[in-house]
Amino acid sequence: MSREGVPPLPVSAPAMPFQDAARLSLGDTQLRFNMGKATTTIRAKRYKVVDEMPDWQNLREAGRAIKDRTLRHLDKYLIQLEESVTRVGGKVHWAADAEDANRIVAGIVKSHGAKEVVKIKSLTTDEIGLNEALAHQGIKAYETDLAELIIQLADERSSHILVPAIHKSRAEIREIFRRTLENTEHLGDEPKELAAAARAHLRRKFLTVPVAVSGVNFGVADTGTICIVESEGNGRMCLTLPKVLVSVMGIEKLVPTWRDLEVFLQLLPRSSTAERMNPYTSFWTGIAPPGDGPDEFHLILLDDGRSKVLADRNGRQALHCIRCSACLNICPVYERTGGHAYNSVYPGPIGAILTPQLVGVENAGSLPYASSLCGACYEVCPVKINIPEVLLHLRGEVVRHKQATLAGKLSGENIAMQTVARVFASPRRYEAAQKAGRLGQKLMVKGGVIERLPGQLGGWTAVRDVYPIAPQTFREWWKQREKVSNTKTVPRQEARP
């Protein structure tokens, strides 16, 4: 298949290593202020609504186990979903990658002679670069979620999976609206006013555009029911007013039975928007009754790297994710760098484990290091994804990948690490190294600490001091103790002045 003239896909390798991108973000004081304020607010709210649930931990465990069961038998459940959706009048398509999915969507839109689609906020369609692909085919996609609209009008990228414009202040949003929307010359910066401006702008679109495109929060294998969770009502508009509905679903977004939703409908809203329940949750099974929504429904099952994630037994749990964003809001790194530093549709801790697996560690090797491994993300994850565990596993993958190349083998880091491994493998070599180090450090110790180490080790001391090797090591003291009689304890030399 020719790729000529196809725009590049956004979820390819991050353009810049996380550490460099983070340095740029950290210099943006407005961004840091906005991010700090927003994440602090939502953390406090989340704590309150989770705390009032006596069975929260039981729900988390059930959520984890349901996802585990689904993934271990994903092929069976996908076939069951396909049968169910077909039985109730929907049409199921399979897409091995983004290109497949984009082509299918564009084909459906064109078959209806349409030039426009309205969209429900969907990370999956961001991931496959659907809007760009449609634009390439002369089809205009209108984002209808308020934040997605702001991002689209500003011609920017999302920085948060739940609140894409979290990095924007009300004043900035007002400027974007005044620049791009009609009748906004007197627009104030009150959130209420800004929301009303978006309502007026989009209402016409909802009432006239014939095709809607959405993602999927949950697909139910046994009934063929599809579920969309939202807040604004733009989702309901897209699901009920247009004649044709196309939903793009990542293959991991399945639950086996309708009853399983009783778990996720509790976990998701409290973890994401910190509400007991989000304002609107829509479920539909097949095509709508006459006059009550689309008479044509297409479901696209998308792989696009997910089967690669599934193949990794340690990393597989990243597919449990229900895209709630609790891990972003709690993460001390994300809070300071914001989402753009991750250069991916999936930022924050979940992005740090999902993106490298979707695009390959060779293309996103800096992301597994975008973490202090504090573990807060694991604690808040409603489906118990052990993010720190996967981060460590992926760091190992990054190193193994480097070691597989000649340049990696010969790199200073690899040689140093191999040397350290050899030294630590033998008591004799270890003691010799301690002695050598004691000599070598003499010039570097100031006031009982080493403030700066030379060469590549300087990275360690850039933000912390190290204590020098003691004048007498524990091993030396132990040996000396054995030499003297056992009745006398040997005073240990003071290690630090």
Place this chain on the structure above:
Amino acid sequence: MSSPRDVVLGRIRAALKDVPPTEQPKDVYIDRAYLHVDDGDVHKRLELFIDRVRDYKAKVKVVRPEALAAAIVESCAARSVKRLVVPADLPDGWAPPGVELVREPGLTNEQLDQSDGVLTACALGIAQTGTIVLDSGPGQGRRAITLVPDYHLCVIRQDQVVGLVPEAVVKLEAAAAEPSRPITFISGPSATSDIELNRVEGVHGPRTLEVIVVTELDVV
């Protein structure tokens, strides 16, 4: 050339090599130790429901069955509703006199857009989350009629209120399995927190949700 379906399923099966071929889905244990039923006091449950709906900044009125008609009239007057959308099967005695009824079926989106509000029944309510559920059942009409108008007035009977989310999911199982019977959970008026995480009520859906709870009980 193999179809995308074969490609995707083939990749998935290859990825799951570690799963023993004899393993069945039910062999993966799911511990469902979470709460399934609230069998507490009906009074408390109803008070919780009212409290949680109000928490979303929705209006709640509590009336005795015989006072329902008057309550609907009063709510419409308070909002100066002149054109009220109603489902084709609006229960007897609900229609407020003096208000023009825009009655289903066959209303256009434009007609809905130009109305002042909509009056419906509902399938059930969930106390734990302050949620109203529509399941395309009696007195509820199409989804669009509760979405396009700016004001939604919804009537719920006390016996329709369940305690927990799992109870609602169980009750809705039959409706969900039925094709062409969409279900909508509504928790407060439409809202967004997209601007500096400040919650703003009313984006695309109704900006005002009002719930009339019909009960013989004395609740505040």
